[in-house]
Amino acid sequence: QVQLVESGGGLVQAGGSLRLSCAASGRSFGRLTLGWFRQGGGKEREFVAANTWGVGGTRYADYPKGRFTISRDNAKNTVNLRMSSLEPEDTAVYYCAATQKYGTYTGQSDYEYWGQGTQVTVSS
Numbered sequence: 001q002v003q004l005v006e007s008g009g010g011l012v013q014a015g016g017s018l019r020l021s022c023a024a025s026g027r028s029f030g031r032l033t034l035g036w037f038r039q040g041g042g043k044e045r046e047f048v049a050a051n052t053w054g055v056g057g058t059r060y061a062d063y064p065k066g067r068f069t070i071s072r073d074n075a076k077n078t079v080n081l082r083m084s085s086l087e088p089e090d091t092a093v094y095y096c097a098a099t100q101k102y103g104t105y106t107g108q109s110d111y112e113y114w115g116q117g118t119q120v121t122v123s124s
Contacts, residue, residue: 002026002113004096009118012086016122020081022096022115033099034072034079035111038092038120045095047106049081059104086122093117 008020024032035050049070051058058070069082079096097111105111 002032002098004098004113004115006094006096006115006118009094009120011121011123014087014122014124016086017082017084018086018120020083020094020096020118020120022079022081024077024079024096024098027098027100029077030074031100033101033103033105033111034070035097035099035105036070036079036081037095037097037108038090039095039117040089040092043092045108047108048094050104050106051079052102052104054102056102057104059106061106083120086120088122088124091120091122093119 003025005023033052036048037045038048039045047061049060051070067085072079095117096115098113099111
C-alpha cells in the first residue's frame with residue numbers, strides 16, 4: 001500500500017506560481033512512478049505530468065507548455081509540481097498518483113494509489 005498526501009494548493013492570481021507537494025509513505029518510494037492529474041469544474045480528470053525512477057524520465061501533458069515542472073526527492077519521499085505563469089484555466093483539484101509500474105504513464109487506470117487532492121484556484 002502507498003499513502004499519498006498533497007499540499008500546497010491555494011488561491012493565486014493569474015501569472016503567479018505555486019508549488020504542490022505530495023508526500024508518500026508505504027512502499028519503497030524510489031521504485032514508484034509518480035504522477036499528477038487535475039480535475040476542473042465539469043471536466044474529466046486529466047493527466048498533468050509523470051516521473052518514473054531511474055532513467056525512465058518525465059512526461060508532461062501538452063497544455064502546460066513548459067509552465068509546469070515535476071520533480072521528486074527520494075530522500076524526503078516527496079514529489080513536487082512547480083507551476084508558473086498560472087492561468088484561470090489551471091483552476092482545478094490537483095491529485096497525486098502512484099504506481100509500482102515502470103514508465104511515464106498518462107492514464108488514470110495505470111495508477112493504483114491516489115491522494116485526496118488539493119484545490120488550486122487561479123483568479124483573473
